[in-house]
Amino acid sequence: MNLGIIGQAAGLFAVTNVDDILILALFFAQGAGHRGSTRRIVLGQYLGFAAILTVAVAAAFGATFLPESAIPYLGLLPLALGVKAAWQAWKGPRGGTDEEEAQAKEGGPGPLEVAVVTFANGGDNIGVYVPVFATAGVGGISVYAVVFLVLVAVWCFAGRYFATRPVIAKALARWGHILLPLVLIAIGLLILVEGGAFGL
Known part of the structure; x- marks a missing residue:
């Protein structure tokens, strides 16, 4: 296996996903102390990234599941x-629905929620991956996929x-319920504005 292409793949992943570490830390902080939360977050991250890879590989081979003009509107997902x-944080523990109470007992976000945020946040990555994959060939794409x-x-x-470092954990435990909605809303708005959705 070519070490050069492994290095390129690692560099490309790091550059295009650096913001995901903050989001993951917030998700892990939200699920801290709840059994199974790590598994759900990791599963969601893999589902979301697998969707990004699938769309990028398909586009590299000429299929377009996701028109380029639709990518900015992915910002609506993290925004929502x-x-x-934010609504749940504002409402606090006061009488939620059965579904909300079940989620509170489980602790942290579910896999689908993490997958949606990962996919929406990585929508712009698709535009970077497609030309790289298109010139890498099947063997090269396989290496990129494995490294990713x-x-x-x-x-x-x-x-x-x-999320588990004492100082960071303490800060996230105190402010995470405010930070997570703010980060998600900011990501959603950034994707919408940078992509020119709604003529922004």
């Missing part, structure tokens, strides 16, 4: 989740590591 999280999927695990570990 951010507004929902290994690095998703490293990113999850890094996010959990930061």
Whole structure:
């Protein structure tokens, strides 16, 4: 296996996913102390990134599941989740629905929520990956995919590591319920504005 292409893949992943570590740390902080939360977050991260890879590989081979003009509107997904999280934080523990109470007992976000945020936040990554994949060939794409999927695990570990450092954990425990909605809303707005959605 060519070490050069492994290095390129690792560099490309790191540059395009550096912001994911903050989001993962917030998710891990939200699920701290709840059994199974790490598994759900990691599963969601893999689902979201697998969707990004699938779309990018398909586009590299000429299929377009996701028109380029639709990518900016992916910002609506984290925006909606951010507004929902803000509403739940504002409402506090007062009488929620059965579904909300079940989620509170489980602790932290579910896999689908993490997957949606990962996919929406990585929508712009697709535009970077497609030309690289298109010139890499099947063998090269396989190497990129393997390296990316290994690095998703490293990113999850890094996010959990930061979320469990005493100083950071204390800050996230105190402010995480405010930070997570703010970060999700900011990501959603950034994707919408940078992509020119709604003529912004």
